[in-house]
Amino acid sequence: MNIPQSSFPRVIIIGGGFGGISLAKKLSKKEMQVVLLDRHNYHTFQPLLYQVSTGGLEPDSIAYPIRKVLQGYPNFYFRLAEVNKIDTGAQKIETNIGAIGYDYLVVATGSETNFFGNQNIEAKSMAMKTIPQSLNLRSLILENFEQALLTDDLHERDALMNFVIVGGGPTGVELAGALAEIKKGILPKDYPDLDTRRAQINLVQGSDRILPAMSEVASRKAERFLEGLGVNVWKDVRVLDYDGKQVSTDSNTSFETATLIWAAGVQAVTIKGLDAKELLCRGNRLKVNRFHQVEGFKEIFAIGDVAQMETESFPHGHPMMAQPAMQQGRNLGENLVRLVDGKPMKPFVYKDKGSMATVGRNKAVVDLEKFKFQGVFAWFVWMFVHLYFLIGFRNRLVVFINWVYNYIRFDREARLIIRPFKNEYKTSKSRRI
Amino acid sequence: MNIPQSSFPRVIIIGGGFGGISLAKKLSKKEMQVVLLDRHNYHTFQPLLYQVSTGGLEPDSIAYPIRKVLQGYPNFYFRLAEVNKIDTGAQKIETNIGAIGYDYLVVATGSETNFFGNQNIEAKSMAMKTIPQSLNLRSLILENFEQALLTDDLHERDALMNFVIVGGGPTGVELAGALAEIKKGILPKDYPDLDTRRAQINLVQGSDRILPAMSEVASRKAERFLEGLGVNVWKDVRVLDYDGKQVSTDSNTSFETATLIWAAGVQAVTIKGLDAKELLCRGNRLKVNRFHQVEGFKEIFAIGDVAQMETESFPHGHPMMAQPAMQQGRNLGENLVRLVDGKPMKPFVYKDKGSMATVGRNKAVVDLEKFKFQGVFAWFVWMFVHLYFLIGFRNRLVVFINWVYNYIRFDREARLIIRPFKNEYKTSKSRRI
Numbered sequence: 001m002n003i004p005q006s007s008f009p010r011v012i013i014i015g016g017g018f019g020g021i022s023l024a025k026k027l028s029k030k031e032m033q034v035v036l037l038d039r040h041n042y043h044t045f046q047p048l049l050y051q052v053s054t055g056g057l058e059p060d061s062i063a064y065p066i067r068k069v070l071q072g073y074p075n076f077y078f079r080l081a082e083v084n085k086i087d088t089g090a091q092k093i094e095t096n097i098g099a100i101g102y103d104y105l106v107v108a109t110g111s112e113t114n115f116f117g118n119q120n121i122e123a124k125s126m127a128m129k130t131i132p133q134s135l136n137l138r139s140l141i142l143e144n145f146e147q148a149l150l151t152d153d154l155h156e157r158d159a160l161m162n163f164v165i166v167g168g169g170p171t172g173v174e175l176a177g178a179l180a181e182i183k184k185g186i187l188p189k190d191y192p193d194l195d196t197r198r199a200q201i202n203l204v205q206g207s208d209r210i211l212p213a214m215s216e217v218a219s220r221k222a223e224r225f226l227e228g229l230g231v232n233v234w235k236d237v238r239v240l241d242y243d244g245k246q247v248s249t250d251s252n253t254s255f256e257t258a259t260l261i262w263a264a265g266v267q268a269v270t271i272k273g274l275d276a277k278e279l280l281c282r283g284n285r286l287k288v289n290r291f292h293q294v295e296g297f298k299e300i301f302a303i304g305d306v307a308q309m310e311t312e313s314f315p316h317g318h319p320m321m322a323q324p325a326m327q328q329g330r331n332l333g334e335n336l337v338r339l340v341d342g343k344p345m346k347p348f349v350y351k352d353k354g355s356m357a358t359v360g361r362n363k364a365v366v367d368l369e370k371f372k373f374q375g376v377f378a379w380f381v382w383m384f385v386h387l388y389f390l391i392g393f394r395n396r397l398v399v400f401i402n403w404v405y406n407y408i409r410f411d412r413e414a415r416l417i418i419r420p421f422k423n424e425y426k427t428s429k430s431r432r433i
Numbered sequence: 434m435n436i437p438q439s440s441f442p443r444v445i446i447i448g449g450g451f452g453g454i455s456l457a458k459k460l461s462k463k464e465m466q467v468v469l470l471d472r473h474n475y476h477t478f479q480p481l482l483y484q485v486s487t488g489g490l491e492p493d494s495i496a497y498p499i500r501k502v503l504q505g506y507p508n509f510y511f512r513l514a515e516v517n518k519i520d521t522g523a524q525k526i527e528t529n530i531g532a533i534g535y536d537y538l539v540v541a542t543g544s545e546t547n548f549f550g551n552q553n554i555e556a557k558s559m560a561m562k563t564i565p566q567s568l569n570l571r572s573l574i575l576e577n578f579e580q581a582l583l584t585d586d587l588h589e590r591d592a593l594m595n596f597v598i599v600g601g602g603p604t605g606v607e608l609a610g611a612l613a614e615i616k617k618g619i620l621p622k623d624y625p626d627l628d629t630r631r632a633q634i635n636l637v638q639g640s641d642r643i644l645p646a647m648s649e650v651a652s653r654k655a656e657r658f659l660e661g662l663g664v665n666v667w668k669d670v671r672v673l674d675y676d677g678k679q680v681s682t683d684s685n686t687s688f689e690t691a692t693l694i695w696a697a698g699v700q701a702v703t704i705k706g707l708d709a710k711e712l713l714c715r716g717n718r719l720k721v722n723r724f725h726q727v728e729g730f731k732e733i734f735a736i737g738d739v740a741q742m743e744t745e746s747f748p749h750g751h752p753m754m755a756q757p758a759m760q761q762g763r764n765l766g767e768n769l770v771r772l773v774d775g776k777p778m779k780p781f782v783y784k785d786k787g788s789m790a791t792v793g794r795n796k797a798v799v800d801l802e803k804f805k806f807q808g809v810f811a812w813f814v815w816m817f818v819h820l821y822f823l824i825g826f827r828n829r830l831v832v833f834i835n836w837v838y839n840y841i842r843f844d845r846e847a848r849l850i851i852r853p854f855k856n857e858y859k860t861s862k863s864r865r866i
Binding site: 001002003004040041042058059060061063064065067068071072077079080097098131132135142143146149150151152189190191193392393394395397398401402405409411413414415416417418419 | 434435436437473474475491492493494496497498500501504505510512513530531564565568575576579582583584585622623624626825826827828830831834835838842844846847848849850851852
């Protein structure tokens with residue numbers, strides 16, 4: 001791995017997400033050797049992935065090269081690597097580019113889509129947790145319409161234009177809203193020879209309200225916004241299976257669709273050697289104490305989605321979102337310095353800055369501690385906050401310009417099938433002359 | 434294919450490049466049914482592909498959805514399709530989405546990389562004629578540096594940081610210049626633990642000057658610019674073979690490299706049924722008369738790179754570039770209308786607007802009919818002209834902002850490995866602990 005020995009203690013951070021990057025920044029210029037590993041050479045701003053899937057933003061403007069974030073930091077090493085195993089006894093990790101020892105190890109591997117063991121759904125549905133996944137979804141959505149043009153079979157055409165999104169959290173809500181706006185604003189112009197009014201957008205939620213982590217008023221308002229956009233919202237419906245054509249549920253409903261988008265849950269990404277049953281909570285999260293130490297270890301920490309710190313206000317751990325990850329990264333950064341200096345660590349206290357979701361143009365819901373508001377102002381707040389947390393001046397500028405352009409023109413120009421996605425739905429029957 | 438019969442004559446255009454799009458625009462609102470077919474759902478602005486490969490621009494900002502360009506045109510049909518065969522006798526074409534008859538057929542399929550029959554080079558080198566190819570090259574360049582970090586074998590590390598570009602035309606020159614700027618401005622900051630001074634950029638040209646289609650002063654100046662940036666320019670050297678590691682040439686030189694970029698030539702894209710030997714000129718171009726009619730046909734036309742119209746000033750056809758294609762598209766558009774109206778067609782006259790190439794920051798060469806100039810002003814002219822011909826206001830704005838940002842910051846932020854490219858060069862030997 002070609003990382004020199006140093007007289008400073010070595011901190012290895014696995015994962016360059018919100019948690020890992022915040023931590024690395026805090027440790028810059030401290031007397032520590034920091035090694036950051038990630039499978040990608042870029043940080044992904046996951047909250048905006050749905051805009052990549054729906055052609056509103058380029059993938060490159062919500063990703064940022066990790067090397068660039070941490071340019072100029074002394075004693076900092078980035079390696080593009082996948083971690084295969086943690087050897088907690090020998091204090092080293094094994095990766096696809098070799099093994100390396102650590103003084104402190106921080107697991108910040110984040111989360112991946114949780115299919116709850118359903119292999120059919122895993123094989124046939126679309127997830128949206130990474131940039132390649134979002135680009136695949138973008139390709140598929142556009143291919144479906146091209147395909148719908150070619151068939152005379154109305155049943156098949158409807159299935160190609162029917163989108164079923166499972167999961168009424170922010171991702172599902174935001175995606176459903178964006179698809180509804182595409183249906184309304186772009187499809188009729190792009191496909192004048194297709195009856196795009198037949199396109200359907202279905203949002204399926206297992207519980208009795210969408211955005212269950214937000215306030216009831218936010219849920220109610222978001223649902224009303226979605227309905228105003230023509231989205232069919234199905235509550236208390238759980239999807240059971242999908243064979244690539246038919247979605248079966250536990251209610252008196254089923255959907256015929258070429259596109260099932262699975263946004264119904266996430267689970268922490270575990271690593272061999274630190275995946276013993278007794279360490280893992282629900283969703284594979286690692287149980288940590290108030291100092292982010294993984295239970296039973298003094299020198300292994302976990303932050304972000306992968307960590308479950310059970311506190312009075314959050315008995316099942318903090319929400320798996322950017323804010324807790326960033327705050328934890330910063331807190332751990334300070335604590336590692338204190339630890340090395342022989343000072344006592346400070347327990348982590350989460351400062352809830354509120355939560356928000358956008359449904360569409362002029363339509364968002366925001367829950368702050370003291371205020372809850374919805375509509376145009378909420379939408380501007382949502383945009384401002386997302387621009388603020390995006391990494392990189394150029395990214396902010398390009399995203400801002402795209403948003404202004406899309407707002408003024410009711411458009412989303414990144415509707416390009418750059419790498420086609422091979423969907424099994426396409427049958428020979430639909431190839432008509 | 435679900436295209437209705439119409440009382441207007443049907444024009445089928447194969448290819449949505451510069452020629453096909455210009456023609457389709459000219460035919461809008463005329464009494465004709467226009468069917469445009471392309472393998473991609475977007476138009477590619479090929480002159481800027483090298484900036485995608487080198488992280489200066491997002492792919493989405495040099496591509497434009499074809500449906501969007503031709504939105505609102507009546508009697509216009511776009512289909513995402515690959516043409517398998519032209520049946521000139523029955524006046525129909527066969528595609529992967531069915532067959533369709535034509536009254537007029539326009540072949541505007543453009544060109545692809547010409548490997549001159551060398552299968553080794555075709556299999557192991559990188560081409561740069563499409564957006565996916567450019568993204569593969571971007572991934573490979575970045576992966577090479579990540580890989581170079583990991584090896585202690587100096588020989589191997591040098592090969593990973595050695596770039597060999599074959600072909601001294603605008604593509605090769607522009608790419609070499611961009612790589613040299615990355616070496617100088619970005620690598621030392623991104624890879625502080627790698628001796629990036631060892632990186633080499635080689636531009637290999639078969640003839641005695643680079644940019645052979647431009648004036649001698651442009652060639653000389655471009656070469657001086659490249660040398661100033663540290664590019665090794667090899668003239669009168671022809672590459673013979675490449676086994677994935679070693680490039681052999683006809684001179685007393687060979688190169689050890691993980692990355693051979695082939696920009697040494699293009700050939701027209703032919704279609705079965707219109708590829709008889711007697712129809713094709715050098716580089717598979719279709720011989721056309723002054724009205725773009727393919728020799729022997731009244732109703733089949735060819736424009737752009739695929740067409741060879743031999744005139745006094747251009748005995749081997751017009752240059753395979755955007756300008757002739759666009760002018761031909763417009764001329765053919767007018768002529769088709771005249772043809773349908775029973776009026777005589779107007780022969781095509783090419784208006785040479787000059788040519789230009791950029792080497793790097795403040796360094797470009799421009800040949801106009803009356804003026805030839807190089808340097809800062811030429812660079813601004815180059816940028817202005819490229820922005821002007823880019824399709825779409827949003828694309829222009831985003832490209833402009835990226836250029837301003839890159840200029841001020843000496844940066845190129847789109848250095849993301851979104852889809853890794855699998856290169857065979859990577860050996861197990863280089864996986865070091």
